[in-house]
Amino acid sequence: MTKKNLTTQLANVTFDGPLLNASGIHCQTSAELADLANTSNLAGIVTKSATLFPRKGNENPRYHDLPYGSINSMGLPNLGYPFYLDYVQQEKAKPTILSVAGLSADDVIEVLSDIQDSKYQGITELNLSCPNVPGKPQTAYDFVATRKVLERVFEFFTKPIGVKLPPYFDLVHFDQIAAVLNDFPITHVNTVNSVGNGLVVDVAKEQVVTKAKGGFGGLGGAMILPTALANVRALRQRLNDNIAIIGTGGVTTGADVFAHILCGADMVSVGTQVIKEGLGVYDRLTQELEALMTEKGYERLADFRGQLREL
Ligand code: RRO
Numbered sequence: 165m166t167k168k169n170l171t172t173q174l175a176n177v178t179f180d181g182p183l184l185n186a187s188g189i190h191c192q193t194s195a196e197l198a199d200l201a202n203t204s205n206l207a208g209i210v211t212k213s214a215t216l217f218p219r220k221g222n223e224n225p226r227y228h229d230l231p232y233g234s235i236n237s238m239g240l241p242n243l244g245y246p247f248y249l250d251y252v253q254q255e256k257a258k259p260t261i262l263s264v265a266g267l268s269a270d271d272v273i274e275v276l277s278d279i280q281d282s283k284y285q286g287i288t289e290l291n292l293s294c295p296n297v298p299g300k301p302q303t304a305y306d307f308v309a310t311r312k313v314l315e316r317v318f319e320f321f322t323k324p325i326g327v328k329l330p331p332y333f334d335l336v337h338f339d340q341i342a343a344v345l346n347d348f349p350i351t352h353v354n355t356v357n358s359v360g361n362g363l364v365v366d367v368a369k370e371q372v373v374t375k376a377k378g379g380f381g382g383l384g385g386a387m388i389l390p391t392a393l394a395n396v397r398a399l400r401q402r403l404n405d406n407i408a409i410i411g412t413g414g415v416t417t418g419a420d421v422f423a424h425i426l427c428g429a430d431m432v433s434v435g436t437q438v439i440k441e442g443l444g445v446y447d448r449l450t451q452e453l454e455a456l457m458t459e460k461g462y463e464r465l466a467d468f469r470g471q472l473r474e475l
Contacts, residue, residue: 168454169464172207172430174408175287175324175351177259179207179431182421182453182465183446186384186412186435187213187263187291187328187354190443192242194251201257205446208258210433211248213265213291213328216275218244222296222376227439228364233385233414234436235364237296237374240265245275253284263328265291267300269313280321287351288323293330295360295382302330302360307340314348326352326410331359331391335398342402353403354410354433355395358382385436389414393427400428400470418452428470 170181183206190196192212200209221241228235242248245264252260262284266272272290279288292304292313304310304327317325327350332338345353362383364373372379392413400409411429415421416437424432437445462468 168457168462170207170450170453172465174410174430175326176285177208177287177324179259181205181207181450182425182429182431183449184208184210184261184410184431184433185438186210186433187261187289188236188238189435189438197251199443203443203446205450206258206443207431208261209256210261210289211251211263212242213240213263213294214242214245214248214275215240215265215267216245216271218242218247222298225374226376226381228373228381229440230364230385230387233383233387234439235362235374235381235383236358237376237379237381239296239298239376240294245278249279249282249284252286253282259286261287261289263289263291265294267297269309269316272313273316276317276321276325280323285323288325289328289352289354290317290325291328291357293328293357293360295330295358296376298377302357304329304341307344310341311344311347314344314350318348324351326350326354326408328354328357329395329399331356331388331395331413332398333391338395338398338402342399345407346402346404350407352408352410352430353399354412355399356388356392356413358384358435359388359391384413385440386414386416389416389420389423393423396424396429397427397472415449418449418454418456421449421453422456422468425465425469426472428472430469
């Protein structure tokens, strides 16, 4: 099988391939980040969403594996943004995306101000969609609040920055979020975060499977693939051409990576399947993607990106 050209571009950065880790997956500590740096066919590293101050996150159990995916209620455990800002400024084997989250708009502005003042020239991603912090709604479900925070950000922030979005389920909501995002110079959207506030029931025990928020948590893995693909496709149809898309959600095979790209994704990130299978998943997905491209006669991702046919 001939090697394919899998390079892809996001903002000012060229990546050797389309695959990323989903934020939150094996990217919280120095040791985990070092593992990612040594993972073949992982083209870039996304750091755990970082907050102004370190957080321990929610009580255990906070991640539960399911035959059809996963549910998590991690609660934003992270070492605080200075750790990740320092990490991304070190000499790197592969490009990084620095993910940040805020418990308030003021927090977001404080963290982004420090990133703006730092030497980091790489890509930042503002997570507007964490579903698991008790009492904190997902910002990107509030279109007015999203516009307000982006207005404040772009008063001073001049470096490459994208946003992580929650899944939307109504075509009007795609119109509304795209109308907001198209008014700002964002580099990319990363879609989707986990499907928020699902509830998994253990019938034998007659109880929930994660501790915080009475068991409500974010759904990921195979069960959310159609939702993820819908969000990639609907946003690609609505966003300005210069806003790239990272497709996240439901990838278990190379065909799923292909489907994300066919819907318009420039890059594809993998979460739940990394937990199930380990970091070797990136080699397998790449082999499967290349085999499929060979079968279909494609040489590069641009040959089929966004080319999904309607009936
Ligand atoms: O830490 C989490 O609970 C978490 C975050 Br910040 C997120 O963005 N998405 C998710 O599924 N879990």
